[in-house]
Amino acid sequence: xxxxxxxxxxxxxxxxxxxxxxxxxxxxxxxxxxxxxxxxxxxxxxxxxxxxxxxxxxxxxxxxxxxxxxxxxxxxxxxxxxxxxxxxxxxxxxxxxxxxxxxxxxxxxxxxxxxxxxxxxxxxxxxxxxxxxxxxxxxxxxxxxxxxxxxxxxxxxxxxxxxxxxxxxxxxxxxxxxxxxxxxxxxxxxxxxxxxxxxxxxxxxxxxxxxxxxxxxxxxxxxxxxxxxxxxxxxxxxxxxxxxxxxxx
Amino acid sequence: xxxxxxxxxxxxxxxxxxxxxxxxxxxxxxxxxxxxxxxxxxxxxxxxxxxxxxxxxxxxxxxxxxxxxxxxxxxxxxxxxxxxxxxxxxxxxxxxxxxxxxxxxxxxxxxxxxxxxxxxxxxxxxxxxxxxxxxxxxxxxxxxxxxxxxxxxxxxxxxxxxxxxxxxxxxxxxxxxxxxxxxxxxxxxxxxxxxxxxxxxxxxxxxxxxxxxxxxxxxxxxxxxxxxxxxxxxxxxxxxxxxxxxxxx
Numbered sequence: 001x002x003x004x005x006x007x008x009x010x011x012x013x014x015x016x017x018x019x020x021x022x023x024x025x026x027x028x029x030x031x032x033x034x035x036x037x038x039x040x041x042x043x044x045x046x047x048x049x050x051x052x053x054x055x056x057x058x059x060x061x062x063x064x065x066x067x068x069x070x071x072x073x074x075x076x077x078x079x080x081x082x083x084x085x086x087x088x089x090x091x092x093x094x095x096x097x098x099x100x101x102x103x104x105x106x107x108x109x110x111x112x113x114x115x116x117x118x119x120x121x122x123x124x125x126x127x128x129x130x131x132x133x134x135x136x137x138x139x140x141x142x143x144x145x146x147x148x149x150x151x152x153x154x155x156x157x158x159x160x161x162x163x164x165x166x167x168x169x170x171x172x173x174x175x176x177x178x179x180x181x182x183x184x185x186x187x188x189x190x191x192x193x194x195x196x197x198x199x200x201x202x203x204x205x206x207x208x209x210x211x212x213x214x215x216x217x218x219x220x221x222x223x224x225x226x227x228x229x230x231x232x233x234x235x236x237x238x239x240x241x242x243x244x245x246x247x248x249x
Numbered sequence: 250x251x252x253x254x255x256x257x258x259x260x261x262x263x264x265x266x267x268x269x270x271x272x273x274x275x276x277x278x279x280x281x282x283x284x285x286x287x288x289x290x291x292x293x294x295x296x297x298x299x300x301x302x303x304x305x306x307x308x309x310x311x312x313x314x315x316x317x318x319x320x321x322x323x324x325x326x327x328x329x330x331x332x333x334x335x336x337x338x339x340x341x342x343x344x345x346x347x348x349x350x351x352x353x354x355x356x357x358x359x360x361x362x363x364x365x366x367x368x369x370x371x372x373x374x375x376x377x378x379x380x381x382x383x384x385x386x387x388x389x390x391x392x393x394x395x396x397x398x399x400x401x402x403x404x405x406x407x408x409x410x411x412x413x414x415x416x417x418x419x420x421x422x423x424x425x426x427x428x429x430x431x432x433x434x435x436x437x438x439x440x441x442x443x444x445x446x447x448x449x450x451x452x453x454x455x456x457x458x459x460x461x462x463x464x465x466x467x468x469x470x471x472x473x474x475x476x477x478x479x480x481x482x483x484x485x486x487x488x489x490x491x492x493x494x495x496x497x498x
């Protein structure tokens with residue numbers, strides 16, 4: 001069989017707070033979470049299966065890990081000092097927009113700090129180490145259910161040259177971040193050269209399509225992913241590009 | 250029901266050549282194309298349904314549109330003059346790598362010119378107008394089958410700051426390229442600000458996950474996409490960022 005994928009939103013995750021057992025909440029939501037729409041149609045639980053890929057929103061990971069910081073609710077720019085604290089280098093500034101390199105090596109707007117989907121007096125920082133966050137969730141699911149999954153922590157980033165944002169992976173566990181096809185032959189037998197495919201970013205973007213920003217669906221399951229893609233690897237090691245090999249910094 | 254997506258590779262597309270009826274070949278492949286793997290397992294035809302999103306590789310579009318150029322098969326750099334011809338501005342150069350802005354406004358390596366999956370004496374240029382290419386395929390499918398689909402023409406691009414390539418949309422028809430959520434409320438009733446999601450790029454990346462580079466699967470169908478996303482729009486107008494609003498050029 002050729003690979004066919006299903007992308008399934010996971011309803012039923014409760015509002016996540018500091019210290020919550022996020023892995024347990026995700027397991028419960030997968031196994032029992034349903035959703036009833038305005039027409040009364042019910043989306044049944046997604047379940048949890050061997051080699052599912054769970055894409056988890058950065059937002060709930062940060063909330064569970066206590067990355068909330070208190071800011072002045074009446075000042076829309078109150079989080080800006082935090083942006084500079086979380087950055088190691090500012091690349092561009094235009095008006096209130098700061099594009100910087102974060103402590104993790106990500107290059108993004110406002111150091112990934114977010115004030116949507118949180119209380120007015122809260123700014124939410126990125127996890128300290130999203131690969132570790134992903135590993136913890138993956139390990140807890142394996143420990144408690146015996147089921148081997150991969151976990152991707154996803155966030156919404158802009159990019160230069162193209163309008164619109166897409167979800168990408170800021171952390172991962174249990175899956176190859178980049179599929180290295182160099183040295184394999186193409187369909188006409190010619191060697192493929194520059195073909196390292198960033199599958200965790202493609203998986204994160206795919207999951208965004210069913211999560212939606214306004215629906216509060218923080219987790220999606222991608223089912224059907226090639227068994228060969230399940231292996232150790234991290235976003236920090238495989239995807240974050242070293243400044244020396246970067247042409248746009 | 251919450252949105253659930255299926256991503257289905259479409260086997261059975263023949264080797265595409267200049268002047269081929271690509272829309273007809275895609276219809277045939279969707280309706281009749283099967284794939285038998287080494288274990289004898291058969292992937293049945295994908296079919297074609299209302300509001301399917303068809304993601305088509307740039308490569309077959311360029312081949313059908315006669316974008317082949319003859320180059321010296323023994324010279325791995327023989328396509329470099331074409332890169333400059335297809336570019337309006339070189340942004341960066343390192344060794345043999347040229348990052349330029351193409352005539353279409355894309356910023357990518359080697360002006361999107363490719364020598365993999367083609368004969369050794371061929372270099373393949375991007376379509377002249379990939380939005381038009383997408384519209385033609387969409388219109389032909391509607392005309393011949395009565396089925397309303399969206400079409401995305403996808404190519405594999407690198408990006409600054411992150412290793413690995415992802416598939417993105419270089420043309421689209423029948424689908425909103427960017428979903429504008431500005432002004433809608435988040436899950437806690439706070440207004441979402443910068444939330445324009447580039448769904449055609451996320452769909453293109455999702456399709457790449459089942460197409461694979463080496464398998465010669467040039468088309469994927471994404472089924473289950475939200476009906477509200479089907480509307481007119483083009484990559485050139487909605488996604489290609491004007492130099493004036495770009496911070497990294």
